[in-house]
Amino acid sequence: MARAVNIRELATKREVATELAHHGSGYVLAAAMAGGLALRGRGPRPGRGDAAAVLAVVALQPVIEWGLHRFLLHMPARMVAGRRLDPAATHRGHHQVPDDVGGALLGxxxxxxxxxxxxxxxxxxxxxxxxxxxxxxxxxxxEAGLLAYEWVHLLSHSGYRGRTAWFRQLRASHLRHHHRDAATNFGITSRLIDRLLGTAA
Ligand SMILES: [Zn+2]
Ligand SMILES: [Zn+2]
Known part of the structure; x- marks a missing residue:
């Protein structure tokens, strides 16, 4: 059953984690991550190939995150061959009601x-x-990267202000994207690409 929860009322990491545990996305992504590890567990000992592969995936995440948020999630609805295409509808809903937990999570x-x-x-x-x-x-x-995205995004919308300058900056940056200028700060788990491409504010 859908529970309407105001994210900003969750003030600690524990409260945010408990809330995440009431939704399915974290379990789906953790299971997918476990699937990857299980697949790898059947091979020889991890070596340089694994390190290189993990590094490549981790390095690409901020680029993909920025690109999807910038171009897909903020794309206006359009007519294509007589049909209305609106891939950004859900994200638009999240911008309209940023304090709703259900809308902030992937689902x-x-x-x-x-x-x-x-x-x-x-x-x-x-x-x-x-x-x-x-x-x-x-x-x-x-999958760990996608789970990190889900967690950092939810935490950024919560009342938890963070202890590290790194998280405080990430949080402030995302809230600015919501409340001041949606054409800036597309990164969720990293501000790197916004800085490199001039969309940081
Ligand atoms: Zn958001
Ligand atoms: Zn957005």
């Missing part, structure tokens, strides 16, 4: 489809960079 089925896309992409990157043996490591890294 179970969307987490599953995103997790599947990440698994395929990470497997491809892993195989290309580290060879077939590194596929499981790359998939686990990709």
């Amino acid at each position: 179970t089925s969307f987490a599953a489809s995103n997790g599947a896309v990440v698994a395929v992409a990470a497997a491809g990157i892993g195989a290309a960079v580290g060879g077939p043996v590194a596929v499981g490591s790359a998939v686990a890294a990709g």
Whole structure:
């Protein structure tokens, strides 16, 4: 059953984690990550190929995060061959009601489809960079990245202000994206690409 929860009333990491545990996305992504690790666990001891594959996936995450948020999630609705295409509808809803937990999370089925896309992409990157043996490591890294995205995004909207300058900056940056200028600060787990491409504010 859908529970309407105001994220800003969750003031500690524990409260935010408990709330996340009431939703499906975290479990789906953790299971996908475990799947990657299980796949890798059947091969030889992890080596340089795994390290290279994981590094490649981790390095690509901020780029993909920025690109999807900048171009797909803020894309206006359009007519294509007589049909209305609006891939940004859900994200627009999140911008309209940023304090709603359900709207801030990916949701179970969307987490599953995103997790599947990440698994395929990470497997491809892993195989290309580290060879077939590194596929499981790359998939686990990709799913861990998506889970980190889910967690950092929820935490950024909560009342938890953070103890580190790093998190405070991430949080302030995302809240600015919501409340002041949606054409800036597209990164969620990193501000690197916004800084490199001039969309940091
Ligand atoms: Zn948000
Ligand atoms: Zn946005």
